[in-house]
Amino acid sequence: MTKQGNDKASSFEAVRARLLGLAYRMLGSRAEAEDVVQDVWLKWHLADTRAVQTPVAWLTTLTTRTAIDRLRHAQRERASQATGWLPEPWLDEVAPSAEELALRAAEMSYGVMLLLERLKPDERAAFVLHEAFDCDYAEIAGILERTPAACRQIVHRARARLQRAGAPSQRPDPAAHAQIVERLRAALEAQDRTDLLRLFSDSPEIVSDAPVCGPACASAPAAAGWVDTVTSLAQQANNAEVVSVQGAMCVVLFFEGDVVGLLDVWTDGVEGSTKIISLRIVTGEERLQALNRVVGRAAVTQLLTRIQQNPTPSITMGSDFPVDVHA
Known part of the structure; x- marks a missing residue:
């Protein structure tokens, strides 16, 4: 791999968890989020990025726009389903991965994720970028190709819609x-x-x-x-x-x-x-x-197998793990 190829791979891997967390917040599906991130990687890999001064901004913009396009199609499909559609739960893992840590940093409860389904794709993108990823309105404006004032209004409307739909004004104790x-x-x-x-x-x-x-x-x-x-x-x-x-x-x-x-x-x-x-x-x-x-x-079977193979394992278990591995 060339030096430019190595630099591209390193730049992408440095923000991959953030991109996956963003795409998941937009789409409510880990599988679809991973598809979006893969598409972004291919475009990044093939693009002439020598003039890109801030890779994270370039990649965030492409991820958001790709997720918006996919969400428009997904919302039409979900609206036609006979039963309800709910986001895919993302479990807080016992040994957090980089993706898990990125999601925790961009914390947004499962209930709020469900309410996000009520927003239009642009509204959802602006709200997620501002509320979960701390992007300012100037950054959001560049991504959505709107003015900062328009993005501020989009986020304000999205927040009002979520509150009318029952989103809590503050997290419960x-x-x-x-x-x-x-x-x-x-x-x-x-x-x-x-x-x-x-x-x-x-x-x-x-x-x-x-x-x-x-x-x-x-x-x-x-x-x-x-x-x-x-x-x-x-x-x-x-x-x-x-x-x-x-x-x-x-x-x-x-x-x-x-x-x-x-x-x-x-x-x-x-x-x-x-x-x-x-x-x-x-x-x-x-x-x-x-x-x-x-x-x-x-x-659990895999965990027990590792324990049997190593009688004195060094495994840290979360207090809410639902299995007694020593039973």
């Missing part, structure tokens, strides 16, 4: 949120319908990537009907654990060691009487692949 998520896990595992009813508000919003409400919901009070649905989903699993997904604690459902569901919780934040006001349910096999790669049966 982590300790209080973790406590109610743990109560939800325990109630689901115990099939304690009474405690589940206590956890939910009177009219919770339930969003799923598959039909979740059966005939019983039609005649039942709002909370009771959704609790029956969530209970039925939990009955299809044989274990429930709490894990960290994109900085927030969520309930993951397992069946025979494989992840079969993710429950993302939004609470009202009322001190002393916190209630679940919104629940996002992910059950699609493709969207759960990232979770299964880290905490599913195959991942």
Whole structure:
């Protein structure tokens, strides 16, 4: 490889995690984000970049524009689906990769990721660049080919739309949120319908990537009907654990060691009487692949194999890892 080729590869690898995190925030799919980053790499590799003074700006611009084009097509496809579409969860890994650390640096909860689906591609790009990646309006203007004033207005409108759609004005207290998520896990595992009813508000919003409400919901009070649905989903699993997904604690459902569901919780934040006001349910096999790669049966089997091969391994486990490797 030539010196220029080496310089190109080094420049790209230095920002690859950032580009992947940006594309994922735009598209809500790790697979699609990886495709975008691969397209950007090919264009970067083939381009005459000798006049490029700031590779990160060039690559960020190309990644954003490529993601916008892909998002326009994806939103048309998602709108035509019979069931709901939810972003792919990105699990906070036990041993964080560069991509994981980039996502943490650009923290944006799974619930907000879902609300981003309501934005137009340009709005989403401006909002993500400003809120998650700290780009100023001049930088965003260069990427979107708008004026800084127009970009400021785009971000302002996007933020207002998200707030009207239910985005929290501030992040919930982590300790209080973790406590109610743990109560939800325990109630689901115990099939304690009474405690589940206590956890939910009177009219919770339930969003799923598959039909979740059966005939019983039609005649039942709002909370009771959704609790029956969530209970039925939990009955299809044989274990429930709490894990960290994109900085927030969520309930993951397992069946025979494989992840079969993710429950993302939004609470009202009322001190002393916190209630679940919104629940996002992910059950699609493709969207759960990232979770299964880290905490599913195959991942655990590989871990146990390494432990058996090395009786005194040096492995650091997170407190929320859902398997006792010494059992």
